[in-house]
Amino acid sequence: TKKGNEWYFGMKVHAGADAGSGYVHSLTGTSANMHDVSETSKLIRKDDHVVYGDSGYLGAPMREEIKDDEALSKIDFRINKRPSSLKTADDFQGINWDKKMEHDKSAIRCKVEHVFLIVKKQMGYTKVVYRGIEKNMNRFHMLFASANLIMCSRAGRTQDFLGCMG
Template structure:
């Protein structure tokens, strides 16, 4: 996790999406509920770099065609691969909710909650790095 923003609950995620993009981003993955049509937004169309980014947004499940029982469903397979990439980011949210117990805001005002989220995401990043180190050490011992 490299960038976070905090807004009021009535602000839609797609309005903050351009703030989360960096100049070194070439491909962006998103879910269908929040990011369909992001490439049509003015903030994306008017920026030379953002216009070149490949947006890989999952399709809505109901928009996928039905296939027969014996056919390979390539479109669902592609959507599954997109979701597999996105789940790496979603893992940080799981850590913040389950490990650190942050399920709803505790403070009044965006600034205090934003500060707390910055600390929580930094801790989640550190925890994920530590878990990867432990996993790689165990693999070295076994191998």
Template sequence: MATPLQLGFTDYEQTYAKKKTRRQIFLEEMEATVPWDSFLALIHPVYYKPTAKGGRPPFPLEVMLRIHLLQQWFTLSDPLMEEMLIDTPCFRRFAGIDMIDDRIPDETTILNFRHLLEEHQIAEQILESVNQSLSEKGVMLKEGTILDATIINAPSSTKNKKGKRDPEMHSVAKGNQWLFGMRCHIGVDAASGLVHSVVSTAANIHELKTAAERTHGEERVIYGDAGHIGIEKRDAFKGCEAEMRIAMKPGERRVLPDTAEGRLLNLVETAKAHFRAKVEHPFRIIKCQFGFRKVYYRGIRKNDLKLKMLFALANLWIIRERCPCIA
């Protein structure tokens, strides 16, 4: 864990203020919830080591990890992250940086650390590690899975050096609106509402094509919206013993007859919708709380790794009160 810091005047003002800001409260909660030792153990084997040739030593791994998590939680670019460390005392305290004695990582150092995590797919390992710990503690039960997907917009402008849009993104019609970007498909534990699977594709890839990748094979029941109609006919689900509770098409539901049978079917669909609502909570956290409403990198792979890190952190946010520390 970070060592105690020598506080400046601004740090003292914030530390001993009568009222804590929402940002301070959030960071204190995540400080107690994040399994730091587990995360550090995943990154340590690939982190830069001092060499006999000398040169400036690398920043402490924990400092860089904390800065990276701040980037995810507050949707900060590499240059803006450097500025926020200079400008914001609570960020420096969380990162373990002493403004008087320590260097502050510049934007290039922050960029290189992010690239290191991407190169070794650390985000995917972190999501697996978090979910494994939650399963061992009985928080994630794995008896049911809720499937859903959301479209994340990408810049459609061609005002860039190449004069082209991102070739890996795609346009798709949703209702009467055309969107350009990627689609994030997730599988959510039906009991806890925690994300256990994340698959990223272009926006025009149908949800059914990734359904098998978002289930773990131990489900007794699988929930999905109307986009998953016909899932039992897919080769991956033939012989699957899990009960499929897929929503009726909205058009069919609207014309249900006003009879006892029609009203019963409508109540069943309402019950399904209430249960499926759990899948929207992780989307709300990454879009509204963490601010990931649009694609920030070019290509599916980079954004897929960012999403896996965000959903791992979203899982920790969801369980912060039930299970304050999973380490």
């Protein structure tokens, strides 16, 4: 993108993570002007039954590539609503069940956000280094693989991880 007379090379990284362990299993990258929902089908594994996502993925079940695929169309999409669509009266005294359900979805979805925290804060990633998306994606694959190793080590699962390396 261009702002004023300066060029900015922005990109988004979309990650699919396991809800139980939090490990990233799939990673895609797009230019900054692509919408999140366009990458949904690339982040889903064959054994997924439920998919959690933020409000950027609201239209995912209606996408052609998901409706046309028999396996993907059976997946239960639990996407967070936009905060503006959750309405309650100011004088409401009871439990706001809609807000609680959205909070519970976010609690599961935070697993993937935790991996981004590790990549950004502990590995010091702040902005893209290369101009091309493919070169940056090579770097992201290494960063997220390293983040998986860090999470595996913290969880005390080093034997499990070493077992798959031969």
